[in-house]
Amino acid sequence: MSTPRPANDTAPAADSVAALHDLVLKSLDDDQAQETISIPLQGKSSIADHMVIASGRSSRQVASMAQKLAERIKQATGRSARIEGLPVADWVLIDAGDVIVHLFRPEVRSFYNLERMWGFVDAPAAGTA
Numbered sequence: 001m002s003t004p005r006p007a008n009d010t011a012p013a014a015d016s017v018a019a020l021h022d023l024v025l026k027s028l029d030d031d032q033a034q035e036t037i038s039i040p041l042q043g044k045s046s047i048a049d050h051m052v053i054a055s056g057r058s059s060r061q062v063a064s065m066a067q068k069l070a071e072r073i074k075q076a077t078g079r080s081a082r083i084e085g086l087p088v089a090d091w092v093l094i095d096a097g098d099v100i101v102h103l104f105r106p107e108v109r110s111f112y113n114l115e116r117m118w119g120f121v122d123a124p125a126a127g128t129a
Contacts, residue, residue: 017098020077021050024099027072028054031065033103039118041100048100053114055106062103063089069101070094 021038028036033054041048056062063086070081073096085092090108094101102114 016077017049020073020096020099021052023072023076024050024052024069024096024101027069028052028065028101031061031068033065034106035109037115039115041118044118049098050100051114051118052099052101053104053109054101055104055109057106059089059105062092062105063087066092066094066101066103 025036025038033056036052036054039051039053041051054065056065066083066086066089070083073079073081073094077096079097081097082095083092084095085103089103090105091112092103094103104112
């Protein structure tokens with residue numbers, strides 16, 4: 001007689017986090033985000049499992065990427081992502097629960113340098129090709 005393992009109980013949650021993370025990365029790639037990086041937060045923070053940072057060429061592109069990403073998350077999960085930073089769109093934060101997304105204009109991203117704050121110093125400088 002076998003007993004269920006606790007790891008099996010967390011597998012669906014881990015799968016849904018991975019699926020959400022993949023959805024975010026694909027959406028940003030489809031919308032031509034630049035310098036996209038993903039920082040794993042497990043063990044560093046309890047706010048989320050992943051932080052994704054990307055740049056758009058203009059405020060208009062940043063706003064469009066944020067709105068499309070929120071729509072895609074809603075379609076895929078049935079949950080609404082919270083968005084902060086619109087309509088200015090210099091820095092837009094999308095809280096999708098287990099994945100936090102920061103979208104920046106390149107000069108704003110360079111100023112705040114979240115990659116370095118989270119110890120992800122291998123990230124390329126924003127705005128470089």
